Amino acid sequence: MTAKLTNAQIAWRAAQDIPDGAYVNLGIGFPEMVAKFKPKGREVIYHTENGILDFGEPPLAGEEDWDLINAGKKAVTLNPGAAFFHHADSFAMVRGGHLDVAILGAYEVAETGDLANWSTGPGSVPAVGGAMDLVHGAKRVCVITDHVTKDGRPKLLKQCRLPLTGVGCVTTVYTSLAVVDVVNQRFVLREKLPGMSLEELQALTEATLVADGAVGDLLVPQV
Amino acid sequence: MNKVYADIDTALADVEDGMSVMIGGFGGAGAPIELIHTLVERYKKTGSPAKLTVINNNAGNGGVGIAAMIYAGMVAKMVCSFPRSSDPKAFTEKYLAGEIGLELVPQGTLAERIRAGGAGIPAFYTPTSFGTTIAEGKPVAEFDGRHYVQERWLKADVALIKAELADRKGNLTYRKAGRNFGPLMAMAATVTIAQASRVVELGEIDPELVITPGIFVNRVVEVPDPQQEETLLRDEVKQGAVRGAVQ
Numbered sequence: 068m069t070a071k072l073t074n075a076q077i078a079w080r081a082a083q084d085i086p087d088g089a090y091v092n093l094g095i096g097f098p099e100m101v102a103k104f105k106p107k108g109r110e111v112i113y114h115t116e117n118g119i120l121d122f123g124e125p126p127l128a129g130e131e132d133w134d135l136i137n138a139g140k141k142a143v144t145l146n147p148g149a150a151f152f153h154h155a156d157s158f159a160m161v162r163g164g165h166l167d168v169a170i171l172g173a174y175e176v177a178e179t180g181d182l183a184n185w186s187t188g189p190g191s192v193p194a195v196g197g198a199m200d201l202v203h204g205a206k207r208v209c210v211i212t213d214h215v216t217k218d219g220r221p222k223l224l225k226q227c228r229l230p231l232t233g234v235g236c237v238t239t240v241y242t243s244l245a246v247v248d249v250v251n252q253r254f255v256l257r258e259k260l261p262g263m264s265l266e267e268l269q270a271l272t273e274a275t276l277v278a279d280g281a282v283g284d285l286l287v288p289q290v
Numbered sequence: 291m292n293k294v295y296a297d298i299d300t301a302l303a304d305v306e307d308g309m310s311v312m313i314g315g316f317g318g319a320g321a322p323i324e325l326i327h328t329l330v331e332r333y334k335k336t337g338s339p340a341k342l343t344v345i346n347n348n349a350g351n352g353g354v355g356i357a358a359m360i361y362a363g364m365v366a367k368m369v370c371s372f373p374r375s376s377d378p379k380a381f382t383e384k385y386l387a388g389e390i391g392l393e394l395v396p397q398g399t400l401a402e403r404i405r406a407g408g409a410g411i412p413a414f415y416t417p418t419s420f421g422t423t424i425a426e427g428k429p430v431a432e433f434d435g436r437h438y439v440q441e442r443w444l445k446a447d448v449a450l451i452k453a454e455l456a457d458r459k460g461n462l463t464y465r466k467a468g469r470n471f472g473p474l475m476a477m478a479a480t481v482t483i484a485q486a487s488r489v490v491e492l493g494e495i496d497p498e499l500v501i502t503p504g505i506f507v508n509r510v511v512e513v514p515d516p517q518q519e520e521t522l523l524r525d526e527v528k529q530g531a532v533r534g535a536v537q
Binding site: 115116117118119131132133135136139140150151153154155157158161162181186189192193194195196197198199200203204230231232234 | 473
């Protein structure tokens with residue numbers, strides 16, 4: 068079994084595809100890590116749905132201002148040129164198609180672009196937050212995820228089994244083993260770990276990976 | 291015209307049993323703690339206001355703010371997008387015991403429903419939630435080849451919000467990301483009550499910088515150096531406080 072990328076390496080890979088000048092929303096948790104790996108020289112403006120554009124690094128411990136938080140309720144700082152706005156404006160930025168990239172986590176992604184990332188089914192307190200809004204409107208909706216579940220089952224499926232967050236919304240999936248674009252309701256393999264054969268990767272993927280174009284090597288530094 | 295009330299108790303005196311109450315804030319930012327805790331104290335003394343429907347992005351954290359309302363037993367139902375937090379025990383226990391209702395609304399839809407309520411728009415279509423369980427039972431329509439879900443406006447009897455500056459005509463500014471739902475809720479409630487860190491003379495707020503025009507605000511109470519929910523929560527954790535106790 069080939070080694071897989073760490074979460075930090077998946078985040079690094081996703082960060083390389085964010086263009087200069089992009090407006091980006093990073094989901095709560097794992098996706099927040101993407102900001103750390105923004106390539107030098109690119110200016111990216113981060114949107115947080117609770118009402119800030121262009122927030123920056125976390126403050127030093129003890130210097131938090133709890134009126135200055137991100138959607139994960141973590142303290143942030145502002146970059147020069149930042150803006151505050153109310154929630155309806157914030158989600159107008161989302162639904163209105165003004166964001167360039169949204170990066171989210173996933174429980175399951177289907178080859179149709181369907182995403183399940185908000186509920187593991189009945190039995191717990193349901194909580195959706197902004198996930199169902201964020202999957203609509205951004206020009207690119209990217210998922211970062213391990214390629215398989217903790218117990219080894221595929222997460223890239225023909226059809227999602229868990230409750231959906233959105234239908235046909237995912238553009239690209241960055242996994243611990245591959246980069247896959249959703250094109251015309253099919254998973255098109257863009258990159259895979261060089262040490263892994265297509266057959267090995269397919270065996271860990273429920274839906275068919277289309278590899279009729281050139282498949283690049285997924286090369287990520289130790290980060 | 292003078293919308294300024296001398297004390298919180300008087301400003302909140304007609305909040306009654308069974309009302310729907312929009313409460314500003316996202317997490318701790320913008321949570322009107324003094325207004326909330328005044329209602330909790332009144333409920334503990336008099337048993338009223340009870341059976342409230344509370345509209346907020348979240349459903350309380352730790353034992354302060356909305357969590358204190360839930361622990362006290364004065365909340366019948368939450369309308370929110372994310373009833374989880376670093377310490378969601380207040381809501382979770384009552385929800386799993388069937389003692390509190392929940393209407394789960396995606397965050398952007400919640401904001402837009404409130405805005406629509408305040409703007410006199412009874413319903414609107416949004417791509418959010420199409421094809422999900424949240425859309426079940428709601429009308430769906432196709433516009434320019436995409437599917438959208440119909441959502442209805444959301445209004446309330448009362449809105450409690452936290453402002454930074456206010457004047458006697460009810461013009462408001464907010465502080466940083468504490469703005470969040472405040473300007474929307476102010477529009478959507480029959481009676482909007484704002485606590486402000488400072489009440490200033492007319493004209494001191496530059497008209498170019500007014501965020502909520504006074505027409506949307508009914509009452510203002512000055513609360514200098516307001517409590518911050520996140521700071522209270524951290525103090526609670528440090529002190530190992532008994533949950534549900536409001537200081």
